[in-house]
Amino acid sequence: MKRLMxxxxxxxxxxxxxxxxxxxxxxxxxxxxxxxxxxxEIKIPAYERFVMDNGLIIYLVEDHSxxxxxxxxxxxxxxxxxxxxxxxxxxxxxxxMTTGTQNRTEETLDQYKELYGLSFFMGVKRxxxxxxxxxxxxxxxxxxxxxxxxxxxxxxxxxYYQRKLMELYQGLSMSRTQDPALVDMIFYRHLYGDHPYSYxxxxxLITAAAQNYTPARLMDYYRESVAPNMTIIAFSGDFSAKxxxxxxxxxxxxxxxxxxxxxxxxxIAPKDEYGKIYIINKPDATQAKFKMGFDLFTHxxxxxxxxxxxxxxxxxxxxxxxxxDTLRVKKGYAYDARSTYNANKLGGEYVVTTEVKPESALxxxxxxxxxxxxxxxxxxxxxxxxxxxxxxFFNALMPKFYVEKINVIESVVLSVEIWGESADRVNxxxxxYNNMSAEMAQRVFEKxxxxxxxxxxxxxxxxxxxxxxxxxxxxxEVIEM
Amino acid sequence: xxxxxxxxxxxxxxxMVTGCSMTQKKVKPVAVEVPEIQYETYQLDNxxxxxxxxxxxxxxxxxxxxxxxxxxxxxxRISGISHMLEHTMFLGTESLGKDKVHHLTKQVGGWAxxxxxxxxxxxxxELPSAKLELAMAIEADRMRNLKIDPEEFARxxxxxxxxxxxxTENNFFMSSMEEIQSTAFTEHPLHHxxxxxxxxxxxxxxxxxxxxxxxxxxxNNAVMAVSGDVKPEEVFALAQKYFGDYNPQEITRLGIVxxxxxxxxxxxxxxxxQVPLIGMMYKIPQGNDPDMVALxxxxxxxxxxxxxxxxxxxxxxKHLIMQAGSFSFxxxxxxxxxxxxxxxxxxxxxxxxxxxxxxxxRLITEGVTEEELAAVKxxxxxxxxxxxxxxxxxxxxxxxxxxxxxxxxxxxKSYEQLEALTGDDITAVARQYLVPQKRTVGYVxxxxx
Numbered sequence: 001m002k003r004l005m006x007x008x009x010x011x012x013x014x015x016x017x018x019x020x021x022x023x024x025x026x027x028x029x030x031x032x033x034x035x036x037x038x039x040x041e042i043k044i045p046a047y048e049r050f051v052m053d054n055g056l057i058i059y060l061v062e063d064h065s066x067x068x069x070x071x072x073x074x075x076x077x078x079x080x081x082x083x084x085x086x087x088x089x090x091x092x093x094x095x096x097m098t099t100g101t102q103n104r105t106e107e108t109l110d111q112y113k114e115l116y117g118l119s120f121f122m123g124v125k126r127x128x129x130x131x132x133x134x135x136x137x138x139x140x141x142x143x144x145x146x147x148x149x150x151x152x153x154x155x156x157x158x159x160y161y162q163r164k165l166m167e168l169y170q171g172l173s174m175s176r177t178q179d180p181a182l183v184d185m186i187f188y189r190h191l192y193g194d195h196p197y198s199y200x201x202x203x204x205l206i207t208a209a210a211q212n213y214t215p216a217r218l219m220d221y222y223r224e225s226v227a228p229n230m231t232i233i234a235f236s237g238d239f240s241a242k243x244x245x246x247x248x249x250x251x252x253x254x255x256x257x258x259x260x261x262x263x264x265x266x267x268i269a270p271k272d273e274y275g276k277i278y279i280i281n282k283p284d285a286t287q288a289k290f291k292m293g294f295d296l297f298t299h300x301x302x303x304x305x306x307x308x309x310x311x312x313x314x315x316x317x318x319x320x321x322x323x324x325d326t327l328r329v330k331k332g333y334a335y336d337a338r339s340t341y342n343a344n345k346l347g348g349e350y351v352v353t354t355e356v357k358p359e360s361a362l363x364x365x366x367x368x369x370x371x372x373x374x375x376x377x378x379x380x381x382x383x384x385x386x387x388x389x390x391x392x393f394f395n396a397l398m399p400k401f402y403v404e405k406i407n408v409i410e411s412v413v414l415s416v417e418i419w420g421e422s423a424d425r426v427n428x429x430x431x432x433y434n435n436m437s438a439e440m441a442q443r444v445f446e447k448x449x450x451x452x453x454x455x456x457x458x459x460x461x462x463x464x465x466x467x468x469x470x471x472x473x474x475x476x477e478v479i480e481m
Numbered sequence: 482x483x484x485x486x487x488x489x490x491x492x493x494x495x496x497m498v499t500g501c502s503m504t505q506k507k508v509k510p511v512a513v514e515v516p517e518i519q520y521e522t523y524q525l526d527n528x529x530x531x532x533x534x535x536x537x538x539x540x541x542x543x544x545x546x547x548x549x550x551x552x553x554x555x556x557x558r559i560s561g562i563s564h565m566l567e568h569t570m571f572l573g574t575e576s577l578g579k580d581k582v583h584h585l586t587k588q589v590g591g592w593a594x595x596x597x598x599x600x601x602x603x604x605x606x607e608l609p610s611a612k613l614e615l616a617m618a619i620e621a622d623r624m625r626n627l628k629i630d631p632e633e634f635a636r637x638x639x640x641x642x643x644x645x646x647x648x649t650e651n652n653f654f655m656s657s658m659e660e661i662q663s664t665a666f667t668e669h670p671l672h673h674x675x676x677x678x679x680x681x682x683x684x685x686x687x688x689x690x691x692x693x694x695x696x697x698x699x700x701n702n703a704v705m706a707v708s709g710d711v712k713p714e715e716v717f718a719l720a721q722k723y724f725g726d727y728n729p730q731e732i733t734r735l736g737i738v739x740x741x742x743x744x745x746x747x748x749x750x751x752x753x754x755q756v757p758l759i760g761m762m763y764k765i766p767q768g769n770d771p772d773m774v775a776l777x778x779x780x781x782x783x784x785x786x787x788x789x790x791x792x793x794x795x796x797x798x799k800h801l802i803m804q805a806g807s808f809s810f811x812x813x814x815x816x817x818x819x820x821x822x823x824x825x826x827x828x829x830x831x832x833x834x835x836x837x838x839x840x841x842x843r844l845i846t847e848g849v850t851e852e853e854l855a856a857v858k859x860x861x862x863x864x865x866x867x868x869x870x871x872x873x874x875x876x877x878x879x880x881x882x883x884x885x886x887x888x889x890x891x892x893x894k895s896y897e898q899l900e901a902l903t904g905d906d907i908t909a910v911a912r913q914y915l916v917p918q919k920r921t922v923g924y925v926x927x928x929x930x
Contacts, residue, residue, distance in 0.1 A: 022618065022722060024575070024618070024622045026576050028576065029576060029585055029619070032585075033588045033612070034589075035588070035590060035609060035612055037589075037590045066869055068867065107797070110788045113787065114856035115852065115855060115856055117859040134867070136513060136862070136863055163800055166800070166803075166825070167803050171803070174754065174755050176755055177653065179651055286646045286651055287643065317587075318592065331636075332637065332639040332640050333643065334640075335643050335644040335647055356643065357642075357646065389588055392588070392589070395590060396541065399540075400539050400541055400607075403538045403539055
């Protein structure tokens with residue numbers, strides 16, 4: 001384990017030449033910080049893709065570095081499948097599916113997972129459901145058995161159904177006092193309106209809709225949204241692909257194909273909401289919690305990568321971005337401030353978030369808009385230096401996220417099967433941002449952002465926040481909670 | 482990865498559930514090959530300990546400096562000052578301007594961060610491995626040459642105050658836990674949480690900060706952990722170059738011992754919440770006490786596992802609670818195991834507490850089942866293998882074990898203890914530690930109810 005003695009001998013010869021103390025100076029640091037990183041290339045591991053007779057798509061990647069197996073997967077459709085009367089049902093569906101099956105009670109399923117060290121989860125995204133699992137490779141047969149049972153044999157009229165429903169109501173009730181949940185509900189309700197993308201954060205809507213989550217309705221929803229011909233699963237691990245293929249066909253072969261159609265209703269730009277400010281009055285709040293944003297492009301937008309780089313400069317580059325530099329470093333208002341975006345299949349969103357003391361609410365609002373304006377009106381456009389640092393940063397750190405084969409194959413599956421892109425999308429993106437100019441970043445930022453469209457939600461004590469806006473002549477609407 | 486194989490027997494796999502029929506039958510234990518991560522170590526004459534874990538998968542290096550100081554070293558008046566010092570360390574030195582740490586690391590394609598805990602403070606940079614010297618220079622400079630500008634310091638106090646509002650005051654769970662903790666610990670600095678009281682945060686002076694920094698930031702009170710695409714010889718040589726001429730200093734600590742708790746304490750807390758919460762804080766020993774492994778197993782079997790006694794009986798069978806969980810600390814000082822239960826209603830809080838106590842008694846009386854013990858060991862083995870994916874995490878573990886217990890390979894002892902763990906060991910710690918006279922109970926109820 002330790003090679004201390006050998007190293008000590010080595011160092012005895014090596015160290016004397018560098019024994020002297022160091023004179024620290026700004027120049028020393030600037031000299032040490034000169035670096036232009038190589039443009040990385042992500043190695044896509046060899047993988048096998050096959051489609052089963054029932055339409056289930058499987059990706060296999062052998063990885064013999066550790067005695068483990070990992071799975072990641074997607075079921076197309078996601079939350080966008082929901083209708084208003086069953087808003088939020090996707091999350092309840094996956095919760096029920098992973099609690100028990102027609103073959104295993106809640107207790108036996110949990111016991112099985114714990115005795116064999118099996119992990120399995122399902123999640124809900126706007127355009128797809130996610131699934132994932134892992135185990136030691138010696139238990140791979142059990143992992144496949146578990147996954148197949150959960151995906152193929154759901155049981156909704158189970159003894160735990162009423163308890164799960166009660167837990168859901170309790171959870172919703174708890175959310176009514178949680179700042180992030182309240183802010184999300186109001187923000188997404190105004191951003192997406194009646195589109196299913198707004199449902200999962202709407203506490204009122206889900207509370208009303210949950211009474212419709214009957215076992216029969218759950219089974220109907222399962223049949224409409226979960227099917228092998230909508231599902232893609234990737235496995236990576238210490239196995240032989242040939243043998244694994246045989247085991248997978250055996251485990252999932254009886255899963256029947258179903259006529260599932262994908263959601264297609266696009267979200268509509270909330271033009272009548274643009275510029276509105278909602279203050280959620282929460283008398284016990286000790287801070288002002290901000291969420292500001294507007295509708296943005298969908299996932300097929302051709303300049304998505306360019307926009308991502310530009311947004312790093314404004315608000316998603318941690319301490320280096322302009323929002324943090326102003327709101328935290330210069331003004332000391334916020335612990336964190338950031339801008340993010342989601343480009344979904346049926347509509348996208350651009351969002352700025354931060355939390356500050358209530359007395360700083362108006363200045364924070366104006367700073368968020370002001371910093372964006374400085375870029376858009378070219379008073380302080382995106383500079384070559386900012387672009388270089390962002391690109392240099394991406395070039396250095398990008399390979400880290402693709403060290404593990406399961407992460408690379410997940411990225412391939414998402415690109416190819418969900419978004420209809422090339423399997424080498426990650427390397428195409430690397431080329432794109434390395435060929436960008438500051439002017440391109442500036443242009444794509446100008447094309448997509450407009451502070452007049454900001455829909456603003458601020459949660460806090462209205463007595464401390466509203467007067468600041470009134471004094472500045474900015475109308476606000478107060479929502480009492 | 483080199484496979485210097487450590488073969489373990491999976492004692493957990495004693496029961497197999499076959500197919501969908503749920504027939505249970507005994508099976509033979511299964512052997513698993515668990516590779517070990519190699520590391521190298523060195524110590525400078527001034528006491529700075531260095532650990533290096535090579536990982537050449539990508540051309541990056543993770544550089545960490547861990548200081549043996551945290552919230553449990555703070556007198557009440559300056560509670561949270563370790564965390565405030567962590568923030569102050571980014572305000573710069575004469576050579577490193579304010580926030581230059583972030584600017585310089587970003588400039589080369591990396592990032593910098595820091596974290597404060599009850600018994601350590603940690604600074605880290607991840608950057609291209611060719612820029613290792615930059616990280617080394619940054620941490621060496623700010624280990625000794627911190628500049629504390631009064632104006633900048635005051636501004637940063639506001640940032641930390643905002644962090645407290647965000648993370649503690651506006652979070653009913655965290656703020657409730659803080660109250661329960663301060664009731665449970667009356668003398669020891671665990672009376673306060675890591676972020677400290679608001680009065681303290683706004684009250685630190687520049688002198689307080691300077692004194693605290695000078696007292697604890699020295700090479701003999703620090704550990705360096707480096708992982709990534711580097712050679713150990715290169716790391717050791719750079720450490721000698723940048724830290725070699727720093728002198729060690731005497732480290733003095735508060736040495737406050739919490740008086741033994743002899744009776745149950747109770748606190749009722751009103752919060753703006755729709756659901757109630759019961760928090761129970763049990764006193765437990767320091768992190769390297771041999772009982773800690775059994776206490777962890779007890780937490781899993783009693784509360785945390787999906788099949789735990791509390792989930793099976795209080796949640797699934799009796800529908801008394803919505804959720805339960807527990808966690809403990811393995812600090813260099815004795816600390817606590819925290820159990821939280823979310824009852825279905827305020828009215829049922831006493832019933833829930835009684836039912837919880839009854840389950841502890843049942844566990845002590847009836848003992849732990851073979852399946853429960855097997856599940857704990859299986860989870861530990863799996864965690865051990867999956868942790869090997871993160872070599873940087875392994876380097877951090879070496880540093881933490883050194884800081885806390887002066888034993889980088891403390892994890893090996895824990896694994897050995899776990900392999901030998903019996904049901905009787907678990908009931909013994911339940912009997913010793915999970916008793917009312919060693920706990921503080923908090924009832925968190927909706928305001929006005």
